[in-house]
Amino acid sequence: MTHINLASLEVGQEIGSIEFLLTRDSLVRYAGASGDFNPIHYREDIAKAVGLDGVLAHGMLTMGAAVQIAVDWIGDPGRVIDYGVRFTKPVFVDARDGAVLTVSGKIGEIDSENSIVRIDITAVAADLAVLGKAQARVRV
Amino acid sequence: MVNASIEGKTYPETDPYLVGREKIREFAHAVKASSALHFDVLSAQAAGYYDVIAPPTFAVVIQERSLVSVLSDREADIDFSRVVHGDQRFVHVRPIVAGDELTSTLKVASVKSIGGHSMVTFETQVHDSSRQLVCTAISTLVVRGAE
Numbered sequence: 219m220t221h222i223n224l225a226s227l228e229v230g231q232e233i234g235s236i237e238f239l240l241t242r243d244s245l246v247r248y249a250g251a252s253g254d255f256n257p258i259h260y261r262e263d264i265a266k267a268v269g270l271d272g273v274l275a276h277g278m279l280t281m282g283a284a285v286q287i288a289v290d291w292i293g294d295p296g297r298v299i300d301y302g303v304r305f306t307k308p309v310f311v312d313a314r315d316g317a318v319l320t321v322s323g324k325i326g327e328i329d330s331e332n333s334i335v336r337i338d339i340t341a342v343a344a345d346l347a348v349l350g351k352a353q354a355r356v357r358v
Numbered sequence: 359m360v361n362a363s364i365e366g367k368t369y370p371e372t373d374p375y376l377v378g379r380e381k382i383r384e385f386a387h388a389v390k391a392s393s394a395l396h397f398d399v400l401s402a403q404a405a406g407y408y409d410v411i412a413p414p415t416f417a418v419v420i421q422e423r424s425l426v427s428v429l430s431d432r433e434a435d436i437d438f439s440r441v442v443h444g445d446q447r448f449v450h451v452r453p454i455v456a457g458d459e460l461t462s463t464l465k466v467a468s469v470k471s472i473g474g475h476s477m478v479t480f481e482t483q484v485h486d487s488s489r490q491l492v493c494t495a496i497s498t499l500v501v502r503g504a505e
Contacts, residue, residue, distance in 0.1 A: 238390050241491055251381075251388035268439070277443045281454075282389030282415040289414070294405055295393050295453065298414040302447030302496070354414070 220293060223351045224330050231325045233291045233337065240275050240309065240343075241316035248279040262313070280319060280341060280348055287323040288337040288354040290325040297357045299334070304350035309343040309357045319343050326353060333358045360476035360501050361435045365469045369427045373461045374379040374487070375420055382412045383448075389413055409456035417448050421482045421495040424464035428480065434466075436478070436501055444477060444498040451491050459487040467496070474503035 257264040289295045326338035341353035386396035394401035467479040482495040
């Protein structure tokens, strides 16, 4: 059981928002932690050589940070039983200023019988939605 | 173009991956996760877990190990420099916990061709040392066709 009372929830209800500052340091840290050393995530020259506007964040970093909105709400990351996203737009990370990722969530579906709530997540950087169909199912 | 005949192909099980407590902390820090259940053993145990638990996307580390065998498979013919991550999903039976010894098997669920690009969907099943399913990671890679 969690502190959440299913009966008090409504579809469409907002559960809050969080801002993350992604810097080049964040990308290097994620590369090391995940083992994804694709140089487009830390080398401007290589990113440009393959036709990108610049260094971009790992999609998996954006995905990993965005789920925090659902984790904060439920209070236990182990209750996120199903989490999926589409990568729709790159998050370009400026060498000096980084990039701000704004994540918000709302209740998408309530399955009272199985005590599962779907959280629909929106992730925005530079005024563009960078994840599509980002949904986390949490066990309440 | 990706070889469509690899649809349904299953790759050999990966060597066991021992999930370390510090690796979980490092990964959690990297994805800007703040839950105490990733960092503090006593908090994790108070929530009913044996040890600290990994963030919901940690299984990507295991998935990567499986993908290596596909990307180096000449039959599959996937040009990694043309690969873009299309979508990703993790379905958990239970969270990954420090101390878990995990193996994975990858299956090519589908290969589709759309407008000169290939879309390959992989399903990686992650099992613990008692052969119980922990998580299924589903990943679609878009392989851009030659211009």
